[in-house]
Amino acid sequence: MQLVSDQELRELENSVKGELKYNTPMSEHTTYNIGGPAYIYALPVDKDDVKTLMEFASEHQLPHFNLGGGSNILVHDKGYQGLIIDLKKGFNSIEVEGNIVKAQSGVSLARFVSTCRKHNLAGVEKLAGIPGSLGGALFMNAGAFGSEISQRLKSLSLLLENGEFLELRAIELQFEYRESNLPEGAIILESEFELEQVEDASELYGSSQDIVKERNVKQPVTLPSTGSIFKNPEEGDSAGKLIEDAGLKGTRAGGAMISDKHANFIVNVGKAKAEDVMHLIALAQKTVQDKFGVELELELKLVGFEEWFI
């Protein structure tokens, strides 16, 4: 489907310095290895590029999606009829000054954590092993083992959908469990963190390694997934336990399966389609609701489903 004329696309190409691709399979950009093509896939190199892209999307009523590492999304089999903005190429710098770390959103969370480690900075070691980018981690308020990325955040630099750049201090933001509550469509460009300087980080190295080992034991890390599908319903309650108690571990639909290792993971066991995953999501929600009266809310984000609606 042609959403924008060829001439308008040429004009866009001439006004951004970064790369633009068309009909890019999103299965290549998600940890699930699932998803049809993106109409436009943009790799901006600086803030002005991102602004131009946002303005183009709004002028042409084209939906846009801010992509991080693609580790918490399910993209529709028919793809995304809009503009994907990927910061991985152009927003990759990380600077450390004393106990302050300033990083751009395309930096991987793994690199962020290991940089903090190298500089003997404590506070983010429990996030070791969470895949994806720093921008995605902030948007999702990613966390594990009682720790969340927002806890050490000092400030954020955003570009709003209306093209306005905005600096926000952490106290002006309302982070919750796996929610950042940022303005709709805003893109996080960079962020600043305040960590705790310690003399010797070797103990932290140790705890991070143990955490990664524990993840590898408990989670189906060898199969493509998006991590937890559902949020835990409330403090102390586990979505995985509810799905397991509902007897759904190991249930399959096409190439997707409710993991037999951790029931809050739906894994891609071979050429799964988004449709297969959606089938298992609906099954888990209905069964848990019927058996335990608990509503399971999605943690993963659905991309492209508005257009095709299944």
Ligand SMILES: Cc1cc2nc3c(=O)[nH]c(=O)nc-3n(C[C@H](O)[C@H](O)[C@H](O)COP(=O)(O)OP(=O)(O)OC[C@H]3O[C@@H](n4cnc5c(N)ncnc54)[C@H](O)[C@@H]3O)c2cc1C
């Ligand atoms: C094996 C595995 C284990 C996992 N374990 C955990 C875990 O322990 N804890 C946890 O919290 N999560 C976990 N996850 C989920 C996922 O890794 C996190 O949610 C991660 O922080 C998402 O980052 P991402 O860059 O991949 O974001 P994406 O999946 O690309 O995007 C997720 C959301 O963030 C938005 N976003 C991305 N970048 C930006 C940006 N720059 N500005 C604005 N919005 C943006 C997207 O639009 C989307 O809505 C796991 C996933 C896997 C595959």
